[in-house]
Amino acid sequence: MEEVVRIENLSFCYPDGQPALTNVNLTIHRGETVALIGPNGAGKSTLLLHLNGILRSNGLVEVFGRPIDDDNLKEVRRKIGLVFQNPDDQLFSPTVFDDVAFGLINLGYSEAEVRQSVASTLDWVGMTGHEQRSPHHLSFGEKKRIAIATVLSMNPEILVIDEPSSNLDPRSKWALIGLLKRLPMTKIVASHDLELVQALCQRAIILDQGRVIAEGVTEHILADIPLLRAHGLAPTEVA
Amino acid sequence: MKHSFIDQYSDRDSFLHKLDPRTKFITTLAFILAVALTPPNRWQAFAVYFFLIAALILLSKVPVLYVLKRSLVIMPFVLLIAVFIPFFKEGEVAGSYNIWLWQVSVTYNGLQVLWNILAKAWLSILSLILLTSTTKIASLLDGLERLRMPRVMVMILSFMYRYIFVLIDEVMRMKQARDSRNFGGGRLWQLRTIGNMTGTLFIRSYERGERVYAAMVARGFDGHSRTLNHLSFRPVDAYFSLGFGLVIILTGVFNLLSG
Numbered sequence: 264m265e266e267v268v269r270i271e272n273l274s275f276c277y278p279d280g281q282p283a284l285t286n287v288n289l290t291i292h293r294g295e296t297v298a299l300i301g302p303n304g305a306g307k308s309t310l311l312l313h314l315n316g317i318l319r320s321n322g323l324v325e326v327f328g329r330p331i332d333d334d335n336l337k338e339v340r341r342k343i344g345l346v347f348q349n350p351d352d353q354l355f356s357p358t359v360f361d362d363v364a365f366g367l368i369n370l371g372y373s374e375a376e377v378r379q380s381v382a383s384t385l386d387w388v389g390m391t392g393h394e395q396r397s398p399h400h401l402s403f404g405e406k407k408r409i410a411i412a413t414v415l416s417m418n419p420e421i422l423v424i425d426e427p428s429s430n431l432d433p434r435s436k437w438a439l440i441g442l443l444k445r446l447p448m449t450k451i452v453a454s455h456d457l458e459l460v461q462a463l464c465q466r467a468i469i470l471d472q473g474r475v476i477a478e479g480v481t482e483h484i485l486a487d488i489p490l491l492r493a494h495g496l497a498p499t500e501v502a
Numbered sequence: 503m504k505h506s507f508i509d510q511y512s513d514r515d516s517f518l519h520k521l522d523p524r525t526k527f528i529t530t531l532a533f534i535l536a537v538a539l540t541p542p543n544r545w546q547a548f549a550v551y552f553f554l555i556a557a558l559i560l561l562s563k564v565p566v567l568y569v570l571k572r573s574l575v576i577m578p579f580v581l582l583i584a585v586f587i588p589f590f591k592e593g594e595v596a597g598s599y600n601i602w603l604w605q606v607s608v609t610y611n612g613l614q615v616l617w618n619i620l621a622k623a624w625l626s627i628l629s630l631i632l633l634t635s636t637t638k639i640a641s642l643l644d645g646l647e648r649l650r651m652p653r654v655m656v657m658i659l660s661f662m663y664r665y666i667f668v669l670i671d672e673v674m675r676m677k678q679a680r681d682s683r684n685f686g687g688g689r690l691w692q693l694r695t696i697g698n699m700t701g702t703l704f705i706r707s708y709e710r711g712e713r714v715y716a717a718m719v720a721r722g723f724d725g726h727s728r729t730l731n732h733l734s735f736r737p738v739d740a741y742f743s744l745g746f747g748l749v750i751i752l753t754g755v756f757n758l759l760s761g
Contacts, residue, residue, distance in 0.1 A: 317716050337722060345720040351668050352713040357640035357660050364730065369722035374730050395638070399667050413721065 264292040266328070267421060267449055268314065273322030275309055275473075283309040284473040287322070291421070296450040298460040298481060301470035302495035307453035308348065310470065311423050314451070315343045327420075341370060344419030348426040350406035354398035359390070359409055362398060366417040384416040388442060404435035408442070421449045428456045455496060461485055469494060509642075511564045511635045517738065518562045518636040523645030525739040529746045530633045534626045536750045540757065542618035548625070550753045554746075555628050564635045573627050580623040587619070588612030639663050644732055653727055665710070673703060 268291040275284040283306045291297055299307050312318040316331040316339055324331050326339050347353045356362040363384055367377045385391050388408040398406060407427070414422065427443065428436045440462050443450065454460055460467055460481060467484040469476040471494040477484060484490070491497040512519070518526070533551070540547045559569055588596075591612030598607035634642070643663075647656045676699050684695075715723075 312716065315720055317719055337724070340720060340722050345717075347713065347717050347720075349713065352710060353717045355661065355664055355714050355718065357643060357663055361640065361729070365718070365723075366721035368728045368730065369724070377730060395640070397640070397664075399664065417721065 264294070267291055267293050267326065268451075269323070269325040270310075270313070271323040271325075273310075273313060273320065273324060275306075275313070275318065275320040275322075282473055284313075284320075287470075287473070287475055289468060289475060289478070291449065291451060293449055294447075295466055296452065296464045298464035298467040299451060299453040299470055300455055300457070300460055300467055300484075300496060301453075301476075302455060305470045305494075306473040307470055308425050309473075311345060311425055311451070311453055314421075314423055315340045315345050317345075341417060342420045344414035344417055344422050346411050346414050346422070346424045346427070348429060350398070350403070350410040353410040353413060354406060357397060358394065359385075359396050359398060359401070360394040362409065363412050363416050366413060370417065380416050380418075384412045387415065388412045403430055404432070404438070407431060407435070407439060411439075411442070415446070419448065421451065422446060423451045423453075425453045426456075427452060428454060428459045457485055457491075457496065457498060469496070471495075508634050509637065509639045511568070512638040514563050514636075516561060516563045516636070517742075518558065518632070520738070521636075521742055522733055522735050522739045523637050523641045524649055524733065525735070525743055526633050526637055527642065527645055527649065529743060530629050532747065532750060533629045536754060537622050537625045537629075540622075540754075542614050544757050547753050547757050548621055550749070551625050554749055555625060555632065559628070559632055562632060562636050564632070569628065569631050569635070572631050573624060576623060576627050577620075580620060584616050584619040587615050591615055641732065644729070647729060648731065648733055657727060661714075665707075668710075669703070669707065672706065673699075676702070 268289075270287055270289050273284055273287040274282070276282050287306075287310060299310065301307050309318065313320070313324050314326070316324075316336050319331065326343065329335055331339050354362045356365060360381060363381045364377050367380055372380070381394070382391070385394065388411060390405065390408055390412065393401070393405070393409075398409065401409065411424070411427075422443075424443070427439055431439065436456075436459065440459055443452075443463055450463075452460070452464060464481050466479070467481045468478045469484065469490070476494060477487075477490055488497055533555070537548075537551055540551075559566060588608045589606050589612065591609050593609040593611030595607045596610050596613060598605060637645075640660075643656055643660050646659075647653065680695060680699065
C-alpha cells in the first residue's frame with residue numbers, strides 16, 4: 264500500500280520547555296482510517312498540527328513522499344485538510360458561505376468553481392440553505408458539520424479531524440460518524456471516544472505523554488483492556 | 503446563548519433592504535456630513551433632514567419603537583460631553599444660578615449649541631441605525647471592502663462581529679461560575695475576582711486568536727485575503743442615490759441662498 268504520511272523521530276517541546284511529543288514514529292497508508300487515541304494532554308492535537316506544517320520541529324514529517332518545507336507548504340495544506348476541535352475556532356467568517364469558500368478562494372479557484380463547490384459540499388454535509396447564516400447562530404452539531412465542510416470543500420486527499428465527537432449528543436455524534444464513513448479519502452481521527460473509533464477506524468494508535476504506546480488493528484487495541492486502563496482510556500474503571 | 507444582534511432586522515423585505523450596501527453606506531455618510539455642516543440656526547434644514555430620515559425609517563419596515571429606543575442609547579454619551587457647553591459659551595445670559603460658592607450662568611448661545619449638538623447627534627445615529635438594521639453586517643463589510651476600505655480593517659471588523667458574542671458568552675459563563683461559588687467577601691475581594699476574570703479573558707482571547715489563525719493557515723491563508731464579489735449595483739441604487747443626493751444638495755443650496 265502506498266504510504267501517504269511518514270513521521271520519524273518527531274519530538275516537540277512547548278515554548279515553556281515542556282515536552283509534548285517524544286520520538287514519534289508512524290506511517291499512514293492511502294485509503295485507511297486511522298485513530299489516534301490518547302487521554303487529555305497526550306499530544307494528539309500537537310501531532311496533528313505537524314501534519315500540515317503549522318508546527319514544525321526536528322524530526323521527519325514526510326507527506327506523499329516529500330518532507331514538508333516552505334516550497335511545498337501550500338500544496339501540503341491543500342492535500343491535507345485539518346478540522347480543528349472547536350468549531351468556533353474553525354469558523355471565523357461572518358457567514359457560512361464565506362467560511363466554506365475561504366479555502367477555495369485562497370487556492371485561487373474561479374468564482375463559478377467556488378460557488379459550485381460550496382453548494383455541493385453543503386449538500387454533502389446536509390446543510391444546504393444555511394449559506395447566509397452566521398456561524399454564531401448554528402447549533403453545535405451544525406457548527407461541527409460546517410467545520411468539516413470548510414475543509415471538505417477543498418477536496419483534500421487526507422482528512423485530519425481533531426475530536427470530532429466532543430460535545431456532541433449521541434444523535435449528532437452518530438450522524439457525524441455516518442457522514443465520515445461515507446467519505447472515501449484517507450482519514451486520521453484524533454479522539455478518546457472509543458465508540459467512534461470502533462465504528463470508524465480500521466487501525467488505532469495509542470498516544471500517551473507524547474509517545475506512541477501501541478499500534479494495531481482497532482479490534483485488538485480496543486480489546487486490550489489492561490492496556491487501555493493503563494492509559495486512562497478504558498470504558499469503565501471497574502471490571 | 504442568544505443575543506440581540508446589531509443587524510437584527512436586516513432580513514426584512516423592503517426596497518431599502520434590497521439596495522446595494524455601498525449605496526446605503528455612501529448616502530448615510532453624505533447625510534451625516536450634511537447634518538454636521540448645517541449651521542445651528544437653520545432649523546428648516548434640520549426639519550427636512552428629520553422628515554427625510556423619518557420617511558426612510560417608515561419605508562424600511564423596521565419597527566419605529568425599536569429605532570427610537572436604540573437611538574437613545576448614545577444620548578448619555580453626547581450629553582456627558584455637551585451638557586457643560588451652555589455654561590461656558592459667552593453671550594447673552596439666559597439665567598444665572600448660585601451653586602454653593604460658584605455663580606454659574608447659562609447663555610442663549612450656549613443653549614443653542616447644546617440643542618444643536620443633540621439634534622445633530624440624534625439625526626446621525628438615526629441614519630446609522632437605519633443603515634445597520636437594513637443591511638446584513640456581512641454584506642456591509644463586503645461593501646466596505648469594495649469601497650477600498652483597507653482590507654485589514656475589514657477583517658478586524660469581521661472578526662469582531664464573529665467573536666464578540668463568543669466572548670460575551672464566555673464572560674457570562676465565567677460570571678455564572680463565579681456566582682455559584684461566591685459566598686460573600688469584601689468589596690476588595692470582589693474587585694480582585696473581577697480582575698482575575700478580566701485577565702483570564704485576555705489570555706483566552708489571545709489563545710483563541712492563535713487557534714483561529716492556525717485554522718486560517720490550514721486552509722491556505724497566506725496573509726492576502728481574497729473574497730468573492732457578491733454585490734451588484736442596480737438601477738434602483740442609482741435612483742435612490744440621485745433622489746437622496748438631490749434632497750441634501752437642495753437643502754444645502756437653500757441654506758446658502760437664505761443665509
